[in-house]
Ligand SMILES: Nc1ncnc2c1ncn2[C@@H]1O[C@H](COP(=O)(O)OP(=O)(O)O)[C@@H](O)[C@H]1O
């Protein structure tokens with residue numbers, strides 16, 4: 001694989017990520033549920049602890065959280081056979097998920113807000129402006145916006161895994177400084193690390209993007225969208241001059257390590273010379 005970028009650019013990008021004032025953290029289903037697909041309180045509290053680390057540094061955080069369907073499976077004894085069933089499960093799980101986020105952030109005296117959106121809302125300029133105004137007001141108030149797709153009225157995401165794409169569209173539209181996508185593997189690998197023990201982590205994506213894209217396109221999609229939608233979302237963001245990181249949610253102090261400019265997961269270098277040394 002060709003060299004991603006020179007070492008100086010990598011360390012400048014890590015510093016850019018560390019200095020980010022407004023951050024989107026996207027957490028996938030696997031980072032919030034256990035093996036039986038129930039909401040995992042320990043994982044959720046750990047995610048909130050990590051986000052609190054960023055908030056206590058004075059940063060603004062928007063959380064894009066999946067897990068509504070997963071949390072629903074644990075509440076209703078019903079399978080996810082059809083899209084309609086997944087939609088219904090998501091409506092049960094979403095309120096449970098928000099209850100747990102509310103309790104978990106309360107440990108730090110933080111208030112949270114729920115925003116459910118669809119791809120159509122993001123594509124429609126008037127609706128997107130309304131969305132952005134709401135987010136800006138919440139951030140001004142010090143409230144943590146927690147965003148998920150409104151699965152009851154939109155099914156695209158349940159079929160293709162679009163919380164990855166939704167978080168990248170929001171990152172670009174509300175001028176965030178960093179996108180961190182948390183999942184259950186330590187970044188982007190040369191193959192599916194759950195199936196191939198020889199798969200190696202790709203620490204930096206830059207000039208090597210086409211090769212990385214080709215490698216992940218051969219990987220199985222796993223959950224909703226798998227690694228492909230994360231790589232594609234991170235690429236879109238980096239094309240807007242914003243660094244993006246894909247990392248393992250269970251890594252100890254994962255967001256603190258990002259804020260300390262350490263090497264975490266896979267970092268996507270911003271394109272168009274936006275990195276200043
Ligand atoms: N090349 C790869 N690098 C990293 N992960 C991969 C790769 N190929 C497939 N995967 C799979 O993608 C999964 C992450 O996608 P997904 O299941 O949708 O997670 P999430 O619930 O966090 O959105 C990992 O668990 C991993 O097994």
Ligand SMILES: N[C@@H](CCC(=O)OP(=O)(O)O)C(=O)O
Pocket residue numbers: 027028029030065066067068069070090148149151157158161162163164223224225226
């Ligand atoms: N909106 C769905 C999540 C769909 C999705 O994008 O899931 P994931 O790939 O685990 O981030 C839910 O909350 O269950």
